[in-house]
Amino acid sequence: MSNIPKGTLDKILNGTTKDPKFETLKSLARALNCTLNDFDDMNTINTDIKAKEFNYLFTQIDNETKDLIIGIMKKVLNN
Incomplete structure (x- = not known):
């Protein structure tokens, strides 16, 4: 299928070939x-x-702002 020797694939998969x-x-x-x-x-x-940064920042804001951000994200995802 790939014409790559099995030994080469084994070395890549087990980390021998870096x-x-x-x-x-x-x-x-x-x-x-x-x-x-x-x-x-x-x-x-x-x-x-980025996800960790977003989660950290999200915990720092009030619930009203969280709801606003969630609403914006939903609108972006629906477009």
Whole structure:
């Protein structure tokens, strides 16, 4: 499917290979029907940091403002 040797895949999955070749990642992404960005955990890390910041800030405001923000978020998501 990806034409990547099983041994190479095993080394990537068990962490022996820390920095797989770009061509290997491209082949793997094609075989898994995903993008190279799907292999990048920085998006997840940045999202987690933003979520933590939002949660912290949200706890610092009054209930009326919380309701306003929730209403705005719902409108944004419905569009």
